[in-house]
Amino acid sequence: MTPQSCYHCGLPVPAGTDWTLEIQGEPRAMCCPGCLAVATAICDGGLARFYQYRTKSANRPEAPGQASLAVYDLPEVQADYVETVDDNRQIRLLIGGITCTACAWLIENHLSKLPGVVDVRVNVTSHRALITWNPESLKLSELLEELQQIGYDPRPVSDEAIRQLRNHENRRFLQRLGIAGLGMMQAGMVAIGLYAGTFQGMEPEWQNFLRWVSFIIALPVVLFSAYPFFRAAWYSLRQGHLIMDVPVSLAILLGFSASCWATVTRTGEVYFDSIAMFTFFLLLGRYFEMRVRHRNDMRAESLGQLLPVTARRLNGNKEETIPVKLLSPGNLIRVAAGETIPCDGEITEGVSSVVEAVLTGEQMPVAKSPGDMVSAGTVNSENPLLISVSAVGHKTRLSAILQLVEKALSDKPAAVAMADRVAGYFVAAVLVVSVLVAFWWWQHQPEEAIWVVLSVLVVTCPCALSLATPAAIAVATGELRQRGFLISRSRMLEVLSQVDRIVFDKTGTLTLGDLSIVEVIELADQKESDVLAIAATLEQDSRHPIARAFAGIAVTDRGTDVVQEVGSGISATIDGSRFAIGQPDYISRLFDLPMPAMAPVDAGQLPLLLAEQSRPLAWIILQDQLRSGAASAIQQLTAQGLETVLLSGDRVAAVENMATKLGIQQWFGQQSPAAKLDWVNRCQQAGHRVLMVGDGINDVPVLSGADASVALGDASDFARIHADSILLSGNLNTLPEVIGLARRTRQIIRQNLTWALLYNLLALPLAVAGMIPPWAAAIGMSASSLLVVGNALRLSRRGDAPMMCSQQPCFAT
DSSP, rough: OOOBTTTTTBOOTTTTTOEEEEETTTTEEEEHHHHHHHHHHHHHHHHHHHHHHSSSSOOOOOGGHHHHGGGSSSSHHHHHEEETTTTTEEEEEETTOOHHHHHHHHHHHHTTTTTTTTEEEEETTTTTTEEEEEEETTHHHHHHHHHHTTTEEEOOOOOHHHHHHHHHHHHHHHHHHHHHHHHHHHHHHHHHHHHHHHHHOOHHHHHHHHHHHHHHHHHHIIIIIHHHHHHHHHHHHHOOOOOOOHHHHHHHHHHHHHHHHHHHHHHOOOHHHHHHHHHHHHHHHHHHHHHHHHHHHHHHHTTTSSSSSSEEEETEEEEEEEEGOOOOOOOEEETTTTBBBOEEEEEEEEEEEEEEEEHHSSOOOEOTTTTTTTTTEEEEOOOEEEEEEEEGGGEEEEEEEHHHHHHHHHHHOOHHHHHHHHHHHHHHHHHHHHHHHHHHHHHOOHHHHHHHHHHHHHHHHHHHHHHHHHHHHHHHHHHHHHEEEEOOSSHHHHHHHOOOOOEOOOOIIIIIIOOOEEEEOOSSSOOOOHHHHHHHHTTTTSSSSGGGGTTTTOSSOOOOEEEEETTTEEEEEEEEEEEEEEHHHHHHHTTTTTOOOOOOTTTTTTEEEEEEEEEEEEEEEEEEOOOOTTTHHHHHHTTTTEEEEESSSSOOOHHHHHHHHTTTTTOSOOHHHHHHHHHHHHHHTOOOOOOEEEEEEGGHHHHSSSSSEETTSSHHHHHHHSSEETTTTTOHHHHHHHHHHHHHHHHHHHHHHHHHHHHHHHHHHHHTOOOOOOHHHHHHHHHHHHHHHHHHGGOOSSSSOOOOOOOOOEOOO
């Protein structure tokens, strides 16, 4: 009889064993407990499709204890979660058990010490981590095991993992909250009897009996409801770091121990009711914070959940429905009217309108025809389309946007990093103050010392101080994303609130960059068709907006020795002769030719000079279109007190005309990339904070050099990489909204910090004086944290609906 093979690793299943697991509706035999544990972990994590897509059997795990994490070392599983960055790997983890900013500090510092870890960034508001490591030095399972060893529950970010963790977290929180609430009410009822007996007289036996009843009621509150505080405190102390749960745990343990001692010895007072009460209020505050975090997470995840699960792929004359995951570049799919496009691709058949609100924030449909690109997550609104797949899953534009958002939230502004560092010192200071307070009260009123210390420990927890900045930044970042404005660097919001000058490029920024040829003025014995063919050959490999004007012209040859001078022009050798096209001064300088008479141009037109090495050949006049909303945006920015500036490589007359038309206060024409950067640097040296808005490769130096920078959604890839943010919609009316929101965010952060500091400064003396009981201290600490979070949520209330680009483009004349 042929032995049965293990469904997981393929090795023979030993006779007489029964390690079976139901996978995809059928019982599957395993060869050992390790394979059974790995398979169980795969299925429980929503990864059962691994067995459907794998190309060979997995390796057998070394030990059953490592099985649940060893599954994440499998290449088939990592394909869903892990990205390659240079020679390293990067993963986004959802981490359960984070309670404060000090937890983030602990995780970052612990993992950074491991060999092979390149970078760790933890977002305390979303409980996510972005980790980069070298797979040659460290396995992913070892990385996850290290997180488990310091008390956290890591799992890769996925819809299933997020849903499971969120449900588990919510369910367990409600259980702990319910036990604490029931204990608080029951212990309170018993406490009323004890207090009444103190004033009216009660037999010692009955008094002691009620104390034991209070002890029994409070015991599950301490052991179960308060367990998260103890667990977090213990793991942090093992790592030699102080987090906010340390004083909270100390307060609960001291209060409970003192009450137990009083019960056993029949001396002093018991405050089991107070312990249950402030445990309840502490949990209640954290529960509300958790619900706010879940709401924000679900709002952010809504983008990723827009994609359909299946797609209709054309296979010859047949049409088959398959999972989107199985699509590959080059496949043809059909998308019916009203359906969401599942991947990035190029339209090969059909004419329709596509709603790109998920990418740009604009609800107006965009006309699409064969040859146009479409993106995953957008909606086909009118007619069926046949699309050739170009990217699926993590490689789509939508996924890139979500990753950009995740990166921005993982980065830490200076204020948040400072709060992380200060939190540990603040907790240490609280503990020192508590010892001093305990010593003083023990000398004067020893019977009150323990309760005063408890109040001091609880009331001074810096939860509100730690949440003040990250809560506001998280809400503001999500709100900006809703408006089609993506932040890629954490400092952007802080700088945006302080800028006083905003610098615009002209072509492709204030204008659409959708240039068209309106006139050709020949200067030699060359036909117009020949002139345009030479120009198209020179521009065929360029990514500049000007090159798009020549895209439809047939090219019969390819230039060699191509040299592009950014912001000036392009030269190349064609059929043995050297040609160039670009700014007139560039041509004159390159070929040492006399400048021909300038072609007459209207406002908004761009003259290019085409020349052979020995002679000028023609003027080619291009017409650009003014970007919709540009004039309105400039007007609003000026009203906000910003000085607007136009820096362009175009002719001075054309730049002046554009600036006058839009109401821009300063303008400078014929500016090279180096000249633009020099102008911005001089402004910075004079004390100005400069925001640069651009779109092309020639804008990259100044985008990098400005205090903050914005690249438009249709900008070159190089420009988007070097910009601090991306305006996906291209609607310049969004910029005043962004500036306004950044200023409101700074105001909210200042309000939060002011409140948090005032609360601690006012509450501490009252607690030290014995004027705040422990239960009131718990309410105060929870209320201060909730106030900070609630204040940050005000940023998501819009005064008006987002503006839409409903106007047709107008010629800049």
